[in-house]
Amino acid sequence: MTGDEHGKPGVSPARIAITGAAAVSAIEAAGPDGLLPAWTYHECFRLAAALDPDKPANIFLPNANPTTAPRIISYAELLELIQQAANLFHAVSADRPAVVSVLAPALPEALVAMWAAAIAGACNPINPFLDVAHIAGIMNAARSTVLVTATAAHGPGAWQRVAELADAVPSLRAVLVIDATNPAGDDFLTRVREQPRGLSFTPDPAPDRVSGYFHTGGTTAAPKLVRHTQRGQLLNAWISAAHMGPARDEVIGHGMPNFHVGGAILLCLRALIMGQTLLTLTPGGFRDATLIGTFWDIARRYRMTSVCCAPTSAAMILAQPDTNAAGHAIRTFTTGGGAMPRGLGHAFQERFGVALREIWGMTEFQGILSSNPWGDAPPRTGSVGLLNPFHRVIAARIEDGVFVGECAPGEKGVLTLTGPCMTPGYLNAAETSSLFVRDMPDGGRWVNSGDLGSVDAEGYVWLYGRQKDIIVRGGHNIEPGLVEEVLSRHPAVAIAAAVGQPDALKGELPIAYVQLRAGASATPDELLALCRDDVAERAAVPVDVVIIDAIPVTAVGKIFKPALRLDAMARSVRRTVADALGANHAVAIEVLETATRPAARLRIPAGADAEQQARLLRDAFAGFQFDTVITIG
Secondary structure, three states: OOOOOOOOOOOOOOOOOOOOHHHHHHHHHHOOOOOOOOOOHHHHHHHHHHHOOOOEEEEEOOOOOOOOOOEEEEHHHHHHHHHHHHHHHHHHHOOOOEEEEEEOOOOHHHHHHHHHHHHHEEEEEOOOOOOHHHHHHHHHHHOOOEEEEOOHHHOOOHHHHHHHHHHOOOOOOEEEEOOOOOOOOOEHHHHHHOOOOOOOOOOOOOOOOEEEEEEEOOOOOOOEEEEEEHHHHHHHHHHHHHHHOOOOOOEEEEOOOOOOHHHHHHHHHHHHHHOOEEEEOOOOHHHOHHHHHHHHHHHHHOOOOEEEEOHHHHHHHHHOOOOOOOOOOOOEEEEOOOOOOHHHHHHHHHHHOOOEEEEEEEHHHOEEEEEOOOOOOOOOOOEEEEEOOOOEEEEEEEEOOEEEEEOOOOOOEEEEEEOOOOOOOEOOHHHHOOOEOEOOOOOOOOEEEEEEEEEOOOOEEEEEEEHHHOEEEOOEEEOHHHHHHHHHOOOOEEEEEEEEEEEOOOEEEEEEEEEEOOOOOOOHHHHHHHHHHHOOOHHHOOOOEEEOOOOOEOOOOOEOHHHHHHHHHHHHHHHHHHHHHOOOOOOEEEEEEOOOOEEEEEEEOOOOOHHHHHHHHHHHOOOOOOEEEEEEO
């Protein structure tokens, strides 16, 4: 363990680096109480600002051009703005608990809004790329009183339909727009600066009060709202710093969105409570394609020391043909949000001299869960590292939500966790029951992570993919990573993803999608041959490799496999219709997600043989595990 400045009780947090299992044990032996000087956001921010009021708290890059002048906000200025915004939210909400939905890119105003909301009541950051109806559902579930949003000047997003959104949320008392040119007088920052300096009210100091509603889930189903607390977020932010760099001189690259715990807790809150500098890498972060090309130039210019992104973003940085990492100051480069191909880790370090350290996190644990230790020791490639202090994990056998048994060290199972950062539950109590595993031996609350993995004898956690992503071929469970790892080793491949393609006889067959590096070339036959030679399980060899322009990713940068599964299903449906009716059929085909499971809609043109075609199609699709709707006319 290393430390500095812990000799200033009540001012500076403990600065301990998790360099291995011994450091985790020492932190647990000391207990959590002394890690932070306070367990409320406001007091932590106030004490951090007192360390060095003029220090940059946030350096905001308006675009990915390294020579563009940044916007710099000091700790003193940021604290004042957060206090004034909290006053505004409290006043606007009046007799109602303040719940502030933040629907904005990574702007300084959004940073202010988030933590002011958490002080005044609860913050509800929202993915602006969700469907408007889903966003309205989130806000209505949270009973939002204030919406802080952006404009079309900040690019595409749900804020372009803000009037529609406001009409759909009756609990709203105010819509505040981040737009200094807005003549309507509802510019967020203008309204904030009209408020008294310092807090004009006394916020609820209870560490375990609900202070945030973070949504989780994809874009094809209604997201769940996870309840967060002051203590849970603050503890996780401190642990994140211990895993990835606790020193005050850290400059943290902020390229993950704030509606995700990676951006909000691992990066933003971590920086603000530790007195570090948050370097916001453009409003769009790693979604900004130009940032990928200038990443190392920015890293050098601003002496960035720590950064986190999805493996897909790291792969795109690696794929840049003419980039130079020389002279950077990065100490820790972490990846999370999906399994990192081992080939990516090796190639990244060989080319740039920087080790990629995998982390693991969950919204339901308010941030990070584990990380490869900080320091000079190389990461264990393929492992997501050591579990957070004060938390426990086991690989378990679970059937229908019930604990059946614990796996032996190294044996694969469903990773099941407990610890102080665990959420109190979802906002919807009916959804909470599915979160926790029933009949755990200790009678306690343990979360079913949905991740397949193992824990080795030294306590390192290994992930093998999401349980829902497992491809089931005739009863044989296939891990997509077996295929993805092999394809990612090909020099022309930037990103690879394997999913299950529906099959009438086997249930599913593996199919792979590949995005090539810029300027590189490869054929599907060449990639299939590689899989036949190198994929360890014969059943896992894909039936096809499809080369596409870009692998679909979420706003966080995770590979969005539901879109690939729909594409794979569409290919299977088209082939099945052609086999049944001939290549020159006139059937209109649509595949889509429904509330329960995917469906294929087939419309047969009216005609003398329409009923016969319908019978042939019903027989052809009888063995598939998705719904088929056949209509005539």
